[in-house]
Amino acid sequence: MATVTLTGPQVRAAVSMPDAIDAVRAALLDLDGGLFEQPTRTVLGAGRFLVMAAHHRPTGSTIVKSLSLNFDRAPAVVGAVTWTDTRHTDQLVADAASITALRTGAIVGVATDLLAPAEARRMVLIGAGGQAADQVRAVHAVRPLRTLTVVNRDLDKAKHLIAALNAELGGISETTAVGSGPAAEEALADAEIVCCATSTATPLFTADMLPERVHVNAIGAYRPDMRELPSELLADATVLVDQREAALEESGEILHAIAAGLVGESDLVELGAALRTGVPQPRRRTVFKAVGIAVQDWAIARLLAAKTLPGWEEAR
Template identity: 60%
Template sequence: MDVVTVGPEEIRSAVSMPAAIDAVREGFLALRRGEFEMPTRTALRDGAFLVMSTHHRPTASAMIKTLSLNFTDRVPAIVGTVVWSELGHGRHLVADAAEVTRLRTGAIVGVATDLLAPAEARTCTLIGAGGQAADQVRAVHAVRPLAELKVVDHSLDRADALAKALGAELRIDTVLAVADADEAVHGVDIVCCATTSTTPLFSPTSLTANAHVNAIGAFRPTMRELPDELLAEATVVIDEREAILEEAGEIIHALKTGAITEDDLVELGDALAEGTGERAGRTVFKSVGVAMQDWAIASLLAQTFLDQAK
C-alpha cells in the first residue's frame, strides 16, 4: 500500500478558496441526488473526539476524518487526519485534518453566502477570531468582494490582529476591531459567527432588514450562537437535516421553544437546486459540518497528489 501524506502548506498550495467553494457546491448537489453514503458523525467525550466518514458511490471513493478538539488548553485546538482511499487502486492519501476542516468550513460559507446574500453585499462582520475565522472571510470575499470588515472577539488585540492581516491579504479598504457584537453587526450586509458560545451573540434588532448570517461555530446541543427570534423570522438554510437536528444547539433550542418547526428548515442541496432568486428579508445559514465537505476537499487533493504518485 502506498501512502501519500499532505501537510497544511501543501493543502493550501493545491486548493484555492474558489476551487474549494466549487467542489463543496457540487458535493451538496451530489448529496441531494443520493450519491453519498454518509453516516451521522460519531462524537465521543461530548464532542472532544469526532469521527466522520462518507462513501461516494459513483467514484467508489471514501473519506474518513478523525479529530480531537480542545478549545481551552491547546493550540492548535483541532488536530487530526483525513484519509482518502479508492477501490480502484491501493494508494491512500493522508492529509492534515485541521487544514482541511478550515478550508471546507470556509468553502461552505462561500457557497451559502453566494446563494443567500444580497448581490450588492460588500460589508461583513466576523464574530470570533479563532482557528476557523479567517477562512470565513476569505470565502465571503471570494463571492462578495468586501469593502469593509469588522472583527469581534473577547480579545480585542486578537480581533485587531486578524482584521489587519485579512485586510492586507484580501485588500479590504476598511478593517476594524470592535468590542461589542451588537454594535459590530449594525448596518452590515453579512455576519459570520465562528465561536464556541453557549448563548446568542447578538440581538436580531441590531441587524439590517436583508442581512445574511452564517453560523458555523456551535456543533454540539449545548452550544448556541443565534437567538430564537432571528431564526423565527428568517429564511433558515441548513447543511444536512439529520446532523443539524442532532448537533446544532440553536436549532434544537428554537425547535423546543416552538420558535420554528422542522418544516422551516431548508437543506442547502435543495436551496441550490432551486437557484438563487430574490429572497426578501433576513437569511440564516447554519452548519455543523458533514463528511461530504471533507470528501470534496480530499478529492481535489487526491487529483493532485495521488496522480503525481502514479
C-alpha cells in the same frame, strides 16, 4: 501501494478558496442527488472527539476524518483525513485542521453566494479563532468586501487577524477590530453579511441588533449545548442547513428554536436542495446554520487526491 501524507501548509498550497467553494457546491448537489453514503457523525468524550465518513458512489471513493477538539489549545483541531478509493491501492492522509477550516469556509461561501444580496459588501465577523480567517476568505471570494469588522473579546487577537487578512487579501477598503459592547452593536446594525465562528453556549446578539435585510452564517456551534444565534432570528428568517438530520441532532440553535415553538422541522431547507431548485419563499433575513458534514471533507480531499495521487482521475 503508497501513502501520500500532506501537512497543513501543503493542503493550503494545493487548494485555493475558489476551488474549494466550487468543489463543496458540487458535493452538496451530489448529496442532494443521493450519490453519497454518509453515516451520522460519531461523537465521543462529550464532543471532544469526532469521527466522520462519506462514500461517493460514482467515484468509488471514501474519506474518514477523525479529530480531537480542545479550544484551550492551539490549534484547537488536531486529526487526519484519510482518502481511499476502490480503483487504486494508493491512499492519502492529510491534516484535518486545515481541511476542516477550508471546507467550513467553502460551504459558507456557497451559502453566501446563494443567499446574500448581490451588492452586499459589508461584513461583520464574530470570532477570531482558527475558523475565522477562512470565513472572510470565502465571503470575499463570492462578495468582494469593502468593509470588514472583526468582533472579538480579545481585541489584540482581532487586530492580528485583521492585519493578516489585509496583507493577504487586499482590496478591503475599511477594516476594523472591535471588542464587545456598543462598537460591536453599531457594526451589526450596518452589516449586510454576518459570520459567527465561536464556541459560545449563549447567543452572540439579539435579533433586533440586526438590520431588516441581512444574511447570517453560523458555523461555530456543533453541539446541542452550544448556541451562537437567538431563536427569534431563526423565527424571522429563511433558514438553510447543511443537512437537516445533522442539524436536528447537533445544532443547539435549531433545537432550541424548535423547542420554543418558533421553528418547525419543515422550515429547515437543506443547502444542496436549495442549490438545485432555488430558495423557497426567501425572507429579507436569511440564515445558514452548519454543524459540518463529511461530504465537505470529501470535496476537499478529492481535490487533493487529484493533485497528489499518481494516476488518480475522477470518474463521473
